[in-house]
Amino acid sequence: MASLSIDNVCKTYNNGTDVLKGIDIAIDDGQFLILVGPSGCGKSTLLNMIAGLDDISSGDIRIGERRVNDLSPKDRDIAMVFQSYALYPSMSVRQNISFGLEIRKQPKAEIDATVNRVAEMLQITHLLDRKPSQLSGGQRQRVAMGRALARNPSIFLFDEPLSNLDAKLRVEMRTEIKLMHQRLKSTIVYVTHDQIEAMTLGDRIAVMKDGIVQQFGSPQDIYDNPANLFVAGFIGSPSMNFIPATVVESGGQLGVKVCDDHGCVVLPLPHDKAKLAQWVGKDVIFGIRPEQITDARTAHREGLPQMDCHVKVIEPTGPDTLIFVTLNDTKVCCRAHPTEAKRPGDAMQLVFDVSKAVLFDPKTEMRIA
Template sequence: MASLKIENLHKSFGKVKVLNGIDLEIEDGGFLVLVGPSGCGKSTLLNTIAGLEEITGGDIKIGGKSVAGLHPSKRNIAMVFQSYALYPNMTVAQNISFGMEMRGIAKAERDRAIKDVAEMLQIDQFLDRKPSQLSGGQRQRVAMGRALVREPLVFLFDEPLSNLDAKLRVDMRTEIKRLHQRVGTTIVYVTHDQIEALTLATKIAVLKDGYLQQFGTPGDIYNHPVNTFVADFMGSPSMNLLKARMVKDGAGLSVELVGSEGQPFLLPLGDDPGATAYEGKDVIFGIRPEALTDPDGADRNSIRIVERECLIEVVEPAGSDTFAVTHLGGTETIARLRADSDIGAGQRTKLAFDMSKAVCFDPETTRRIGG
């Protein structure tokens, strides 16, 4: 195992800057997920860690030692690709052991390593099969097994689940988390799927256009997004971002929203010194769907539940939840209700706003206001 530190990393292709001053650090045995939309630079960043791309500036340290300029074979990393990259003419056992054979490892040791990882990944019954005889999930397990026998300092995963169907993706996500818990090796994992990021990571790095937007724990990223991009990108459904105005309300501040039928209403913000500079100004009010629910489904431990009447336009049953659509701040707004909520389209009903989980953003800078 080893820590990974990325310091002021820059990467350009000619005059095109792809990565701009990235600073990240993950501890021994950590699980770092790089997440962001297509073209944000996450795969390029992974490739610089692997040594497949040379960096333009900055440094990369594995286990406290700089690997900038070091050949990939000298970095003691193992990579699992989206495409599996298995040899079609070799059996599962041969695919797993090929790298060890090239390094001159004795057959008895190779056989022992194959047996161990095959049992761990539950592919021991497939060792004599060719990749063409396996399902997508089984092939991904083989690719993981080939990486595991290397016993590297760092595992690199490049969107390993994107070729799988939805159910298998969930199953494999669990397998990867279980694998990390068992082997404890540092992992860097690239995905565009923010649910994968929140589920797997000990730390998440959110990238956009080659810039690091936010770096922190899944809880930090989800509950305290630094800007509207992170707020909108992380979470499914994403955070409701509504036009509002900060107004003085007695001894404190409230946000004033245009309600679902054009009527204004106030939502008290509580005591947030960082918000006082925005009194009388427009803001973006952010609240996640699960913090906007039916009164009986609201968090009973929260002391800042505010109820307001809204017109429900659409109701979408989704098994374990029911989603209701209303209009607030001139924007379509999603509330997450209990599965057995007795609310129908066209109905006026009270919704509970958990203001302890609400955030506000500056509409010009898009940065979060206050703490």
């Protein structure tokens, strides 16, 4: 396996369109990198540039110690798994997996051993003699993964491999991919628009928008400490609540005032008072995740600020219930224990855990605290 370094990489098309605007990412040997973002953010273009399928306008890409800008795809020692599976329909599963090894003229005994090892790992041994048309979507994706695994490359590249699968199968295949990574300790670059895949699979996440990496870090750090409004809203399901508010001083402590039609409460801010002093009396966007607004039973902590809120809508999910209320004229999502959730139209006492709340500048959309 190998490390990957992407240094100030840009991509500009002939018509002057800037697709990638100075991408800087580095991961160590054996790490799992997720490129995540909405359609058109440039993540697949970047993956194609790592693979050698698209030219680099400027900057450098290194796999291990090798600068690969000018190397053809076959010389980069990479293996790619596509969204469309890209299997040869006339070949059996066994032939699909072994084809690349045969092109490299490996000994037949070695090829057979590799195919059997990969098939056992992915639990597709019983499918080796079938054609792709006889397989389900999940089985085809396993074969596509098996073909990549047989190569034993320096880096695996996955281009939205699960987007064609139904929801249940996506969850199962996520687990398969994670288990594969844990077994092989392989270096993986994985493109997705699904933030749940990003959170569950990656060691490192690069959140992209408009050809720029908005934030790069571990899944938990990005979840807890988003750099701006876009990252905070994109990572997390349901996404973070953004409540327009004003910073106020109350009892020697800074807080934000939130109101619904039952009344108002000042939520104390956990941030450094000196850092926020310049924002007193100014408008901010108060960011708080749904699980941080809940019922007293679920909160498991004493002394948290509370507020009676008018329940608008509830959405039971099984393990918890999503409750929607209106605070500062903004729809706000909360998580509560199913037995504690009130009915629409009723008042419900909600508890606010502000220990991980964040503030954003409404003009720049950057995080201020």
